[in-house]
Amino acid sequence: MKFFIDTANMEEIKEAHSWGILSGVTTNPSLVAKENNISFHDRLKEITELVDGSVSAEVIALDAEGMIKEGRELAQIAPNITVKVPMTPEGLKAVSIFSKEGIKTNVTLIFSANQALLAARAGATYVSPFLGRLDDIGHDGLKLIDQISDIFAIHGIETEIIAASIRHPQHITEAALKGAHIATVPFKVLNQLFKHPLTDKGIEAFLADWKNRTGK
Numbered sequence: 001m002k003f004f005i006d007t008a009n010m011e012e013i014k015e016a017h018s019w020g021i022l023s024g025v026t027t028n029p030s031l032v033a034k035e036n037n038i039s040f041h042d043r044l045k046e047i048t049e050l051v052d053g054s055v056s057a058e059v060i061a062l063d064a065e066g067m068i069k070e071g072r073e074l075a076q077i078a079p080n081i082t083v084k085v086p087m088t089p090e091g092l093k094a095v096s097i098f099s100k101e102g103i104k105t106n107v108t109l110i111f112s113a114n115q116a117l118l119a120a121r122a123g124a125t126y127v128s129p130f131l132g133r134l135d136d137i138g139h140d141g142l143k144l145i146d147q148i149s150d151i152f153a154i155h156g157i158e159t160e161i162i163a164a165s166i167r168h169p170q171h172i173t174e175a176a177l178k179g180a181h182i183a184t185v186p187f188k189v190l191n192q193l194f195k196h197p198l199t200d201k202g203i204e205a206f207l208a209d210w211k212n213r214t215g216k
């Protein structure tokens, strides 16, 4: 499973990129709205210049015609832009057009296996099932990853699964075990993945032993 970062914040993207683990970036209108005084297009340009992999940029229009217009403009920013489209009939109309034009797509707001199957059949490059938001309403987000992963394997579907709406490190381990190709992860959770008390304790002990031996 590969890691994308789920943010529009440049400092967070730069830091995660420097760790050598980053295969892409996802943004959404809420994440972009958190960034003060930035032009959406300028920020996307900046991200695509730093990160080689897929950079998802979401359309705002709700009708297919508007989404196609916005998506084509976004795709002009850089070759690694992926147009993010909501899971609606109009969204899938746009996805099928983008697919024919060779524009990569990420169908977002997936909450059922049937939605994922529809998106894949419309030609989506990626589907984004939202784990955390399902857990929030008492459903099992990870079960959805399991179902989509099985269905795509049974039917030889090449659309990649992005585990989204990640809330904690356990989501990452389980999504990887259940066959998600990618997890798009907030910066806070990426940092949590490094942490283990025995790692910290081990470093402390190594340094203490070294100091005892060398006095440094």
Ligand code: E4P
Residues within 6 Å of the ligand: 006, 026, 027, 028, 108, 128, 130, 132, 133, 164, 165, 166, 184
């Ligand atoms: C990613 O593509 C999604 O926009 C994101 O993971 C949503 O996460 P949230 O449910 O924490 O807003």
